[in-house]
Amino acid sequence: MALVNLVIALALMEFFAFGAAVGRARGKYNVPAPATTGHEIFERYFRVQMNTLELLIMFVPAIWIFAHYISPGIAAALGAVFLLGRVVYFLAYVREPKSREVGFALSAGPVLLLVIGAAFAAARSALLHL
Numbered sequence: 061m062a063l064v065n066l067v068i069a070l071a072l073m074e075f076f077a078f079g080a081a082v083g084r085a086r087g088k089y090n091v092p093a094p095a096t097t098g099h100e101i102f103e104r105y106f107r108v109q110m111n112t113l114e115l116l117i118m119f120v121p122a123i124w125i126f127a128h129y130i131s132p133g134i135a136a137a138l139g140a141v142f143l144l145g146r147v148v149y150f151l152a153y154v155r156e157p158k159s160r161e162v163g164f165a166l167s168a169g170p171v172l173l174l175v176i177g178a179a180f181a182a183a184r185s186a187l188l189h190l
Contacts, residue, residue, distance in 0.1 A: 064127040067139030068120055074146055075116060078109045081150075104154045111153075111164075112146055115171055122174035129181030138170040145170070 089099035145166025
């Protein structure tokens with residue numbers, strides 16, 4: 061489980077870095093808080109952060125449940141793909157939002173696999189222990 065915990069910690073650090081990028085973009089593009097609109101490039105940074113938050117809500121519990129019932133190694137590997145996907149998504153979305161598909165697939169795909177695997181394995185375990 062140490063690798064799973066490391067991946068989760070890296071995901072949280074990555075999210076923190078995205079938040080810092082949003083803060084820098086606020087200053088650079090003159091979008092004072094609490095505004096979330098005002099300059100297209102700032103809005104790209106902000107959307108990356110929010111999309112990452114939306115995925116993290118599913119990612120963190122799913123990787124834990126998947127690791128518990130199926131395999132910590134596979135969970136950590138899927139988590140590593142998620143981390144890479146978020147970086148690809150960040151770079152692509154800020155450059156040109158229409159080019160975000162690869163990064164999105166590399167991050168949403170592992171989350172979907174983790175969620176489905178976690179749900180299936182937890183349900184199977186529950187049924188076996190009735």
